[in-house]
Amino acid sequence: MSRIAFLFPGQGAQHVGMGKTIVEKYPAARELFDRAAEILQYDLAKLCFEGPSEELDSTVISQPALFVTSLAALEMLRADSPDKVLACEMAAGLSLGEYTALVFAGAMSFEDGLRVVQRRGEAMQAAADANPSGMVSILLLDREKVAEICQAAASAGKIWIANYLCPGNIVLSGENSACERAAELAEQEGGRAIPLAVAGAFHTEIMKPADSSLSEALAGVGLKKPEIPVVSNVDAEIHEDPDEIRELLIRQVISPVLWEDSLRKMLDDGFDEFYEIGPGKVLKGLMKRVNRKISCETVNDS
Secondary structure, three states: OOOEEEEEOOOOOOOOOOOHHHHHHOHHHHHHHHHHHHHHOOOHHHHHHHOOHHHHOOHHHHHHHHHHHHHHHHHHHHHHOHHHHHHEEEEEEOOOHHHHHHHHOOOOOHHHHHHHHHHHHHHHHHHHHHOOEEEEEEEOOOHHHHHHHHHHHHHHOOEEEEEEEEOOEEEEEEEHHHHHHHHHHHHHOOOEEEEOOOOOOOOOHHHHHHHHHHHHHHHOOOOOOOOOOEEOOOOOOEOOOHHHHHHHHHHHOOOOEOHHHHHHHHHHOOOOEEEEEOOOOHHHHHHHHHOOOOEEEEEOOO
16 A cells, blocks of 8 residues: 655746646636735736746745645646545655645645745845855765865855755755855866756855744744644654744754655655655656655646
8 A cells, every 4th residue: 555745846846837727727726826816916827827937936936936836736636636635644845845735734724824935935035135145056976075065165155055855966055156166176076066046045044034034924823733744844854743843944944955854754654655746846856866666746737
């Protein structure tokens, strides 16, 4: 008997056109976008379906857009394969996707989740604007070597490990000068360095002002114990206490994302059938790097 888990994507998975065919076919998905427009006070559907990409890719827009589009994809799965949704026993989301996972798990309402995600995007954008910075993905090197590169690049500026995505794919985050130095060092060690198109050094202390803003937003949210376990990005563990979950979401903004560890936690717990629900197929690719024998299907309209 398979054990089913859902995975929800994070920032970077967005693309113009996402969610359009789902909304055209599934009324429940259309309703989510209608409710989102009321809360956000702008036409999110139009931005998702038509762009422009420069606006959709901004942190302020992409975070609410991915949150709503992923939940719209969930409504498609709920309509087409309700047994899969009912059988799901665990969830996780990459960075922003953790909020989507918590809404799916019943820990917070759609409306509260969207308001917090909107505030999160605004706060992270403001923190990035205040301190020009970026992220660079280091490929083909192990954790120990990347940690050495990070330490050496710190001579050029502030830099940290931000995402442990999968074996051979670790993201560094920091001041632009340090990211450039890390890229040079990675190439010298036989790795590849790919600068990421993001607003700033997410999941580091450079986001420090954003955690206070997020704390204020979460203070007004009635969190509940999740109906199914949700794996935390911060420590790759399960947390049931709403106050713990709230604190971990605040810490998540300035802490590295332990995505590989989260996947291994789910695999160790016996999960063997995964669904990536939302735009793109990044998480499916990361799962294949962790365990290529595991089933992971994408649920989206692209």
